[in-house]
Amino acid sequence: MESIDYLAEERKKAEFNVDEMKIVWAGSRRAFEVSDYISKLVADDPDLSFIFIECHRGIQGFSKEERTMLPRKELFKNTLRKSAYSWKHIIDHQLSEEEAERLRYFVDEPAFIDSHLGVFIPAIKGQGTKEQLKKWLPLAYKMQIIGCYAQTELGHGSNVQGLETTATFDPRTDEFVIHSPTLTSSKWWPGGLGKVSTHAIVYARLITDGKDHGINGFIVQLRSLEDHKPLPGITVGDIGTKFGNGAYNTMDNGVLRFDHVRIPRDQMLMRVAQVTKDGKYVQSDVPRQLLYESMVYTRQALVTYASGALSRAVCIATRYSAVRRQFGSQNGGQEIQVIDYKTQQSRLFPLLASAYAFRFVGEWLKWFYTDVTQRLQANDFSTLPELHATTAGIKSLTTTATADGIEECRKLCGGHGYLCSSGLPELYAVYVPACTFEGDNVVLLLQVARFLMKTVSQLSSGKKPTGTIAYMGKIEHLMQCRSDVEQAKDWLKPSAILEAFEARATRMSVACAQSLSKFDNPEEGFQELAPDLVEAALAHCQLIVVSKFIEKLQQDIPGEGIKQQLEVLCCIYALFLLHKHHGDFLVTGYITSKQGLFANEQLRALYTQVRPNAVSLADAFNHTDHFLGSILGRYDGNVYPKLYEAAWKDPLNESDVPDGFDEYIRPLLKQQLQTARL
Ligand SMILES: CCCCCCCC/C=C\CCCCC/C=C/C(=O)SCCNC(=O)CCNC(=O)[C@H](O)C(C)(C)COP(=O)(O)OP(=O)(O)OC[C@H]1O[C@@H](n2cnc3c(N)ncnc32)[C@H](O)[C@@H]1OP(=O)(O)O
Numbered sequence: 001m002e003s004i005d006y007l008a009e010e011r012k013k014a015e016f017n018v019d020e021m022k023i024v025w026a027g028s029r030r031a032f033e034v035s036d037y038i039s040k041l042v043a044d045d046p047d048l049s050f051i052f053i054e055c056h057r058g059i060q061g062f063s064k065e066e067r068t069m070l071p072r073k074e075l076f077k078n079t080l081r082k083s084a085y086s087w088k089h090i091i092d093h094q095l096s097e098e099e100a101e102r103l104r105y106f107v108d109e110p111a112f113i114d115s116h117l118g119v120f121i122p123a124i125k126g127q128g129t130k131e132q133l134k135k136w137l138p139l140a141y142k143m144q145i146i147g148c149y150a151q152t153e154l155g156h157g158s159n160v161q162g163l164e165t166t167a168t169f170d171p172r173t174d175e176f177v178i179h180s181p182t183l184t185s186s187k188w189w190p191g192g193l194g195k196v197s198t199h200a201i202v203y204a205r206l207i208t209d210g211k212d213h214g215i216n217g218f219i220v221q222l223r224s225l226e227d228h229k230p231l232p233g234i235t236v237g238d239i240g241t242k243f244g245n246g247a248y249n250t251m252d253n254g255v256l257r258f259d260h261v262r263i264p265r266d267q268m269l270m271r272v273a274q275v276t277k278d279g280k281y282v283q284s285d286v287p288r289q290l291l292y293e294s295m296v297y298t299r300q301a302l303v304t305y306a307s308g309a310l311s312r313a314v315c316i317a318t319r320y321s322a323v324r325r326q327f328g329s330q331n332g333g334q335e336i337q338v339i340d341y342k343t344q345q346s347r348l349f350p351l352l353a354s355a356y357a358f359r360f361v362g363e364w365l366k367w368f369y370t371d372v373t374q375r376l377q378a379n380d381f382s383t384l385p386e387l388h389a390t391t392a393g394i395k396s397l398t399t400t401a402t403a404d405g406i407e408e409c410r411k412l413c414g415g416h417g418y419l420c421s422s423g424l425p426e427l428y429a430v431y432v433p434a435c436t437f438e439g440d441n442v443v444l445l446l447q448v449a450r451f452l453m454k455t456v457s458q459l460s461s462g463k464k465p466t467g468t469i470a471y472m473g474k475i476e477h478l479m480q481c482r483s484d485v486e487q488a489k490d491w492l493k494p495s496a497i498l499e500a501f502e503a504r505a506t507r508m509s510v511a512c513a514q515s516l517s518k519f520d521n522p523e524e525g526f527q528e529l530a531p532d533l534v535e536a537a538l539a540h541c542q543l544i545v546v547s548k549f550i551e552k553l554q555q556d557i558p559g560e561g562i563k564q565q566l567e568v569l570c571c572i573y574a575l576f577l578l579h580k581h582h583g584d585f586l587v588t589g590y591i592t593s594k595q596g597l598f599a600n601e602q603l604r605a606l607y608t609q610v611r612p613n614a615v616s617l618a619d620a621f622n623h624t625d626h627f628l629g630s631i632l633g634r635y636d637g638n639v640y641p642k643l644y645e646a647a648w649k650d651p652l653n654e655s656d657v658p659d660g661f662d663e664y665i666r667p668l669l670k671q672q673l674q675t676a677r678l
């Protein structure tokens with residue numbers, strides 16, 4: 001049956017070429033083609049798009065929208081099936097690394113393979129010696145071993161230096177003895193650990209000759225490669241069901257304890273430090289911080305994933321807001337589309353703009369990460385602190401805004417957003433731990449703040465700040481300049497926006513540095529001023545996102561109407577932040593309240609400009625209906641019949657009279673009848 005496009009009228013309004021925008025969103029024509037092909041391949045192959053479960057009726061298939069109704073054990077087994085099937089497809093069709101990553105992404109179920117590819121392999125690459133890479137990477141790439149990243153413990157997560165697991169060198173046997181001395185030293189949380197991984201990168205305190213050398217990474221085999229049973233001395237299992245139905249529960253986050261488990265000396269990852277056969281600890285000439293390199297890699301990758309998750313929620317909320325109508329019907333005509341309410345626009349369009357902003361900053365961060373990694377290979381470590389601060393800060397900003405944005409999109413969809421079939425509750429439940437994993441977002445902003453305080457303190461020494469903190473080189477100007485905006489449309493000038501964000505970030509950092517200098521003990525001062533420091537760090541990170549969006553617009557972007565749309569989105573993103581953090585800009589004295597009001601006036605005008613393009617800007621994300629997994633976000637907008645149809649598939653509707661009627665409802669009703677008779 002041919003489907004009707006209920007959003008066709010919306011699509012006709014677009015003032016730009018949607019196909020060209022799809023390429024801008026994907027990053028390149030090639031990236032678009034790979035994503036487009038793989039997303040359709042997943043959607044069209046039932047083995048990848050459906051969940052199959054053995055039940056009393058035989059094997060039953062469930063769609064993605066139905067997965068929140070399924071028990072964890074069945075879901076987990078199905079995820080194993082899909083991972084194995086995906087892997088076979090990757091091998092049989094000789095998919096490239098890029099295609100394989102897209103396949104994993106569009107299958108869209110958290111799985112052990114994410115930890116294996118996203119953290120285990122990067123950790124070996126970042127911390128292993130050439131010989132170790134040669135030995136372990138081929139095994140990992142061929143999945144002959146499956147690995148996880150076992151850093152966090154029951155008692156310690158953020159404080160990596162506080163980890164308790166020990167790795168004590170025994171020179172008699174040339175081995176390390178890995179041990180969990182306390183309950184709180186139990187490894188706790190690693191994804192893929194609970195039921196699947198055969199190996200782990202275990203972070204443990206390195207002890208030689210009774211001396212503690214701090215944390216190091218070790219490759220430890222956990223399970224037999226024959227029967228998958230835990231090896232002697234190892235206790236391992238899953239930590240239990242997590243937030244939300246379905247959601248992250250397809251992942252086996254695990255617990256792990258060691259009872260004096262022996263591993264050969266060459267399984268210590270030795271790029272940063274080595275232990276010789278006679279037990280001597282030798283530090284390399286690379287900085288110790290390279291032990292944390294894999295976290296930098298993953299934080300960088302999470303930024304692009306943030307734009308992906310936010311774009312899904314925004315696509316659902318935008319399409320549904322164009323379908324949904326409330327109030328204002330005249331003479332029996334149609335009611336108003338809720339997307340036409342200015343309040344709906346002021347909540348939705350900044351999120352649409354944020355999705356694009358995060359995509360571009362993610363693109364840039366990937367480039368920056370690659371650039372710094374190449375320098376590291378050549379033993380140039382000068383840009384490592386900036387990379388750490390930037391990945392930590394942008395990961396924090398984008399994941400917090402994305403998690404909050406998904407929840408806002410759920411509310412933008414009214415009551416129907418609360419149904420699992422909207423796709424939004426599960427998207428939120430899957431996504432929200434990104435605010436915690438790979439570094440709690442507040443802890444990460446405090447790292448940015450340390451970097452900023454260091455930068456400010458070095459300004460007087462004449463050290464010229466570069467890269468993302470180059471703006472601090474203009475400190476004298478930025479501390480005293482005032483906005484020259486005289487009317488609302490002056491806020492459309494990139495230079496006006498940029499200076500506002502630079503002045504605000506500089507002044508907030510300098511204010512913190514001045515407050516800090518009043519403390520005799522800087523560490524005490526840092527603790528006391530932490531909330532202000534976090535705000536200063538956020539201001540710096542928002543400046544980075546805004547400035548990378550502006551830089552993107554300075555590139556040659558072909559395609560009818562594309563640049564104009566992106567300019568509107570960039571201004572919405574920046575002016576929305578300016579409006580939200582109005583207080584910062586006022587208190588630091590850069591703008592007057594009148595100029596703040598101009599920004600808000602301009603913002604409303606931009607919402608009107610983006611309105612006819614909204615559905616098409618969401619289409620440009622190129623999400624398939626399968627990937628969205630949402631009745632509200634369907635491409636054709638055919639929401640009501642599909643919601644109605646889906647309700648009847650709920651297990652509660654399998655019978656008219658529910659189980660439990662005879663035991664619990666009938667007696668109540670009888671009791672009422674008897675009372676009525678009395
Ligand atoms: C086909 C391929 C497909 C692949 C696709 C996969 C893509 C992946 C996507 C999704 C997968 C997601 C899976 C996620 C699973 C989750 C995993 C985890 O959560 S792992 C555990 C993560 N844990 C943390 O993040 C802990 C957070 N804590 C820390 O990082 C640190 O403890 C700290 C907070 C930074 C503090 O460190 P420390 O105590 O050492 O402190 P300081 O004294 O503050 O720092 C000392 C100096 O070191 C600098 N520093 C700190 N960290 C780093 C770093 N990472 N890099 C560089 N430098 C760093 C710090 O700035 C200090 O410097 P100075 O001031 O001395 O100059």
Ligand SMILES: Cc1cc2nc3c(=O)[nH]c(=O)nc-3n(C[C@H](O)[C@H](O)[C@H](O)COP(=O)(O)OP(=O)(O)OC[C@H]3O[C@@H](n4cnc5c(N)ncnc54)[C@H](O)[C@@H]3O)c2cc1C
Pocket residue numbers: 115119149150151152155156157158159188189190191248253433436437438439440441442443446530
């Ligand atoms: C779904 C999921 C998957 C994970 N996967 C892995 C994995 O594969 N491997 C792995 O090793 N770990 C993994 N983790 C663990 C994760 O990395 C940690 O949970 C994370 O680093 C936060 O540490 P924590 O749990 O110790 O939080 P805590 O540090 O205990 O945080 C609790 C609160 O204290 C605050 N806080 C902590 N320190 C400070 C400070 N210095 N100043 C101010 N406030 C502070 C935090 O902001 C937070 O509000 C995973 C976690 C989750 C939820």
